Amino acid sequence: MYTERRNQREVVRASEHALQLGIYPHMSLSVAHTLCPEMISYRYDPEAEFSLLQKIALWCLTISPTVGIDSEYLTHYLKREICSPLFSGITIDLSGTERLHKGEERLISSIEKVFAKRGLAIRIAISSTIGKAWAHARFAPRVAFIDTSDSSSDTLSERSPQSTLYHYPIAALRLSEQLESQIAELGIKTIGQIFALPRKSLLKRFGDTLIERIEQFEGTRMEFIQQVSPAPSLVRIHNFEVPSNSSYEIAARAEPLYGSLTNTLALENKAPRSITVLLFSYPSQKIIWQRELFFFRRTTTKEFYDLLLSYLENNRTIRDVCKIQMAVLEAEQLLNEQPRFDGSVSRDSDRALRGFIGAISNRMGRSAIQQARVYDSHLPEESIGFEPIDSKLIRSPSPNYTIEDQPTRPSLFFHPGEPIRVLALLPDHPPKRMYLGQQMITIIVSFGPEKIEEPWFSEKQPSLRDYFRVCDSHGRWLWICHHRREKRWMLCGVWV
Amino acid sequence: MITKTDPTSLDSLLEQGLLWTPTASALGDASEWGAPSSFVATNIPEIDRELGGGLQRNAIHTFSGTPLDTIPSTPILLSSYLAIQCRIQGHDKKAVAWIGPPHEWPTPWFLTQIAEDLSPSSLLFVQVTNSADLLWAIKTALSSRSLSAIVAPVPRLNVRETQSLSVLARSGGCSAFFYRKKYDPSPSGYYSHWIVEARNRENSLEEPFRFPSFLLSLRRTKGKQPSKTQWQIIWNNRRFFVHDSTISPADAVPFPLSSQPIDSAIISRYPQTHRSPPGGAIDSHVHRTA
Numbered sequence: 001m002y003t004e005r006r007n008q009r010e011v012v013r014a015s016e017h018a019l020q021l022g023i024y025p026h027m028s029l030s031v032a033h034t035l036c037p038e039m040i041s042y043r044y045d046p047e048a049e050f051s052l053l054q055k056i057a058l059w060c061l062t063i064s065p066t067v068g069i070d071s072e073y074l075t076h077y078l079k080r081e082i083c084s085p086l087f088s089g090i091t092i093d094l095s096g097t098e099r100l101h102k103g104e105e106r107l108i109s110s111i112e113k114v115f116a117k118r119g120l121a122i123r124i125a126i127s128s129t130i131g132k133a134w135a136h137a138r139f140a141p142r143v144a145f146i147d148t149s150d151s152s153s154d155t156l157s158e159r160s161p162q163s164t165l166y167h168y169p170i171a172a173l174r175l176s177e178q179l180e181s182q183i184a185e186l187g188i189k190t191i192g193q194i195f196a197l198p199r200k201s202l203l204k205r206f207g208d209t210l211i212e213r214i215e216q217f218e219g220t221r222m223e224f225i226q227q228v229s230p231a232p233s234l235v236r237i238h239n240f241e242v243p244s245n246s247s248y249e250i251a252a253r254a255e256p257l258y259g260s261l262t263n264t265l266a267l268e269n270k271a272p273r274s275i276t277v278l279l280f281s282y283p284s285q286k287i288i289w290q291r292e293l294f295f296f297r298r299t300t301t302k303e304f305y306d307l308l309l310s311y312l313e314n315n316r317t318i319r320d321v322c323k324i325q326m327a328v329l330e331a332e333q334l335l336n337e338q339p340r341f342d343g344s345v346s347r348d349s350d351r352a353l354r355g356f357i358g359a360i361s362n363r364m365g366r367s368a369i370q371q372a373r374v375y376d377s378h379l380p381e382e383s384i385g386f387e388p389i390d391s392k393l394i395r396s397p398s399p400n401y402t403i404e405d406q407p408t409r410p411s412l413f414f415h416p417g418e419p420i421r422v423l424a425l426l427p428d429h430p431p432k433r434m435y436l437g438q439q440m441i442t443i444i445v446s447f448g449p450e451k452i453e454e455p456w457f458s459e460k461q462p463s464l465r466d467y468f469r470v471c472d473s474h475g476r477w478l479w480i481c482h483h484r485r486e487k488r489w490m491l492c493g494v495w496v
Numbered sequence: 497m498i499t500k501t502d503p504t505s506l507d508s509l510l511e512q513g514l515l516w517t518p519t520a521s522a523l524g525d526a527s528e529w530g531a532p533s534s535f536v537a538t539n540i541p542e543i544d545r546e547l548g549g550g551l552q553r554n555a556i557h558t559f560s561g562t563p564l565d566t567i568p569s570t571p572i573l574l575s576s577y578l579a580i581q582c583r584i585q586g587h588d589k590k591a592v593a594w595i596g597p598p599h600e601w602p603t604p605w606f607l608t609q610i611a612e613d614l615s616p617s618s619l620l621f622v623q624v625t626n627s628a629d630l631l632w633a634i635k636t637a638l639s640s641r642s643l644s645a646i647v648a649p650v651p652r653l654n655v656r657e658t659q660s661l662s663v664l665a666r667s668g669g670c671s672a673f674f675y676r677k678k679y680d681p682s683p684s685g686y687y688s689h690w691i692v693e694a695r696n697r698e699n700s701l702e703e704p705f706r707f708p709s710f711l712l713s714l715r716r717t718k719g720k721q722p723s724k725t726q727w728q729i730i731w732n733n734r735r736f737f738v739h740d741s742t743i744s745p746a747d748a749v750p751f752p753l754s755s756q757p758i759d760s761a762i763i764s765r766y767p768q769t770h771r772s773p774p775g776g777a778i779d780s781h782v783h784r785t786a
Contacts, residue, residue: 353591356593386621389620412573412599494569496570
């Protein structure tokens with residue numbers, strides 16, 4: 001994986017195989033390609049990496065209630081900096097869970113199996129302090145390592161050349177790259193060497209950071225785990241005491257579930273955008289009805305009830321419903337609104353509009369209802385567009401676009417346009433006659449050409465276009481385009 | 497109890513539509529004061545005068561084009577213009593919806609020309625791919641009470657169904673402007689039928705040919721016999737007006753190049769050349785068939 005720094009692509013993450021080939025972080029991507037021409041590279045996405053770590057951390061809550069993403073990684077992520085791949089990891093506090101897991105070996109092997117099943121390679125270590133576990137997980141000779149050394153002799157172990165820790169590089173102390181290079185300049189390469197030096201001189205030369213790391217390593221200084229907490233559950237279930245055939249009853253039971261979900265989301269000033277409703281039948285417990293419902297902004301429970309009932313009423317297959325399950329698939333962030341005098345947030349017309357948008361979205365899909373957008377581009381097809389409606393869009397101010405700034409553009413626009421055949425008296429001149437299918441159109445007046453070129457940096461070869469505004473013998477004003485490179489003509493628009 | 501003749505309650509008179517008599521002269525004032533008006537002024541004085549104030553609000557109007565068009569562009573754009581007028585003149589500022597395939601939606605360029613300060617949130621575009629969904633979407637829109645106007649292609653319906661659509665439009669407080677390629681003389685429940693015809697210019701190059709223009713006539717309307725008048729409507733990139741009316745094309749905003757005399761062979765400016773080719777710009781030409 002690479003990122004761009006100072007107009008140069010730089011490797012930030014490399015697979016084990018790539019590391020074996022000599023490709024390492026901070027290397028230029030072009031050099032990496034030279035080393036391994038068949039290498040596949042992707043742009044590094046810090047959000048995706050963080051999201052994956054968070055997901056893994058949340059899963060790890062099944063092992064212990066105290067789980068956190070490594071603090072060094074979080075610090076870099078919050079500062080929008082790219083940290084070394086060594087720092088991306090998860091810390092789990094296993095204190096008091098020994099009996100639950102029936103042995104550390106068993107725990108490690110079960111974790112390895114889970115990740116191997118998902119195709120993820122991990123390194124894992126268990127030790128008496130976070131610092132040691134961190135070092136073992138990164139630098140131990142084995143993928144899974146359990147530090148069995150006695151805690152009372154821990155402080156001595158790293159000083160003994162027979163110890164595994166003695167030979168770990170100084171990076172195992174979780175130091176910044178700058179501090180690491182400063183220490184390396186003195187010829188100190190391993191943890192054992194650094195532990196042999198007097199602390200006072202280390203403090204004087206490198207400051208408290210190194211001492212803090214050493215003490216955290218030894219377990220003499222306290223260290224906190226920045227614990228991850230699971231997101232509130234956005235699934236609600238209602239079990240019927242007696243299976244129901246009544247669509248009214250089902251809708252009435254589903255209504256408070258929806259209310260509960262909206263209340264949970266409202267704590268974060270969010271509202272459901274789409275919800276899936278599942279109905280299970282008795283006694284097979286199979287799904288007999290499933291529907292994704294779309295909402296727009298704050299849909300009330302009453303509106304939800306009406307919407308759900310409209311689907312259930314005409315459905316005769318819904319019988320013996322024993323369970324309703326409802327889950328939020330997507331939520332949208334709401335903007336703060338000034339409440340009205342009566343305490344409500346939206347007007348009646350807003351409510352009606354919400355109902356209309358919801359009805360259209362639920363029948364024809366979310367992309368069926370759109371809004372017009374204007375963008376800053378000289379290419380006609382990129383300067384306007386229609387996009388599915390969302391709350392951010394509906395609040396955005398109209399673009400700052402005045403008639404005076406506006407180039408002459410058609411009232412109806414076709415992209416990529418209808419192919420036409422033309423007859424022109426001279427090359428590069430506007431046509432005198434054009435054929436749209438079988439229809440012959442005589443042109444009496446034409447304006448142009450308006451020359452528009454695609455940007456030179458576009459991936460494909462930029463096309464050269466000449467646009468003409470022509471009036472035909474029936475008084476229609478048409479916008480036609482000559483793609484000079486491709487040597488084809490298109491009808492791109494019509495005026496009133 | 498409030499009766500219709502009770503002079504003490506202005507609100508009730510407003511609700512009953514008795515306080516503001518929709519006449520051509522009173523229309524402007526009425527809409528300014530937020531009074532319910534039963535007409536939508538087209539802002540084309542000749543047509544508003546003929547119709548006694550404008551088009552009936554909360555009713556269905558159809559616009560038919562010339563069959564030679566692949567897409568009935570002028571009926572679509574005229575309908576769009578009137579739908580936006582509905583929103584501008586309505587006091588509740590509800591949204592406007594276009595229902596149909598995307599290639600029949602007017603461009604934001606056109607919409608900006610009609611109403612520069614119109615918020616994009618008030619313009620909705622509903623993409624419909626089949627006729628069953630089209631009719632359903634039209635009915636939903638008309639009965640939603642959230643829209644001031646809709647623009648859609650004419651659905652294929654019998655008289656009874658067109659009448660039910662008209663009832664929905666009236667009860668839902670939504671005007672509908674339907675467009676089609678060709679005029680259909682069969683009976684329907686729609687309020688008015690308009691025909692848009694292209695002007696044949698094969699042998700007439702008189703001014704103002706530089707503006708898009710067309711002929712508009714009212715073929716049928718409810719409650720009265722339409723006049724035989726045919727208006728030559730001109731679009732000047734900002735508004736529609738009738739040719740030979742008090743507004744001359746010279747006062748109107750022309751196409752950017754049209755301020756130049758048309759007979760001049762070469763226009764030396766290149767106002768719309770975004771990137772000149774290597775070796776200098778190519779002249780923009782105005783060509784005219786002799």
